[in-house]
Amino acid sequence: MTSSPAGRGRPRDERSGAAIIQAAAELVAEGGYAATSIGAVAARAGVGKDTIYRRWSGKPELVYEAVFTAAETADLPDTGTLEGDLTALVQSLVEEFSAPAAAAALPGLLADFAAAPHLRATIRTRFLQPAKERLVAVFDRAGQRGETSANLPVDLVLDTLAGAVFFHLGITGERPAPDLARRIAAMIVKGIEAR
């Protein structure tokens, strides 16, 4: 990447952030979570460790962001139906959980999160918040179309969708069937639709 004049292209922080995220994902996929260190990530990204610690408080947060937030930057689906939109959101989860870096990171990441009360306390307000916002936007449009009733249990639906994908892929380690996302979404849509 060539450097850009000030005010054009991506700012330096954003570029180093992307390099750090990529380095973390690569290292986890290559060597596993336990063998990945902030020092190794810094070396591969070509930054100092202090640059990483300015943005992430430690390895769990960095690895979480590296392997589990790709879906948040994708365009919000707008297929015209709640079932279509939810299928797309669940498909993003399926792809995230199926990626080699995620599969390699998950057990160690869970153990670190479980052992750190300050991290667990922020899971819903920080780590799950972007996914919740996407779900709320999809529900809002469905409500305008009359597909859902008001007062949908957004947290419960989010936990159910994420839990179903996580359990199916993360616990049993099975490869996802091509129609997994559609089948999960169809069941949940029927479970929450207005009628």
Place this chain on the structure above:
Amino acid sequence: MTSSPAGRGRPRDERSGAAIIQAAAELVAEGGYAATSIGAVAARAGVGKDTIYRRWSGKPELVYEAVFTAAETADLPDTGTLEGDLTALVQSLVEEFSAPAAAAALPGLLADFAAAPHLRATIRTRFLQPAKERLVAVFDRAGQRGETSANLPVDLVLDTLAGAVFFHLGITGERPAPDLARRIAAMIVKGIEAR
């Protein structure tokens, strides 16, 4: 417990099995998964390590059985409706995941299972099979009442129910609301019912 004449009371294997299970659950709740060893379980249960290894191939299987199979021995719910039966099954899961031993065991257990392909390969055929059989029995009765259509996706429903509870309690670490099981069951029942 006083010894029983041959042919009366519980057989010796069953008694030592119960003592081993209880010792494993206690040790995990007290000291965590990592600090629990087969040797320590054997000492507390008053048996030799070989007695444990005759029945369990290692710590992950033993701890899994100690903290996650209580629901399998409860009476199968028969409330007269699919929603009532599923609420009872989900409530059992909520109670299992909320227990101190389960909360203490979960991260280490997941990591050990994830690292052992021979264990992961048997998760569905061995560890999830009793829960699936209970779900199938509940679905069969619901089908006879005309509440569900044939060909329900049992594995998918099981993954969704277990995943929702696991994600809600195991990942976020939140205390379960009193109506959590009912709300999850109601959504899934509506999602799979015949109409």
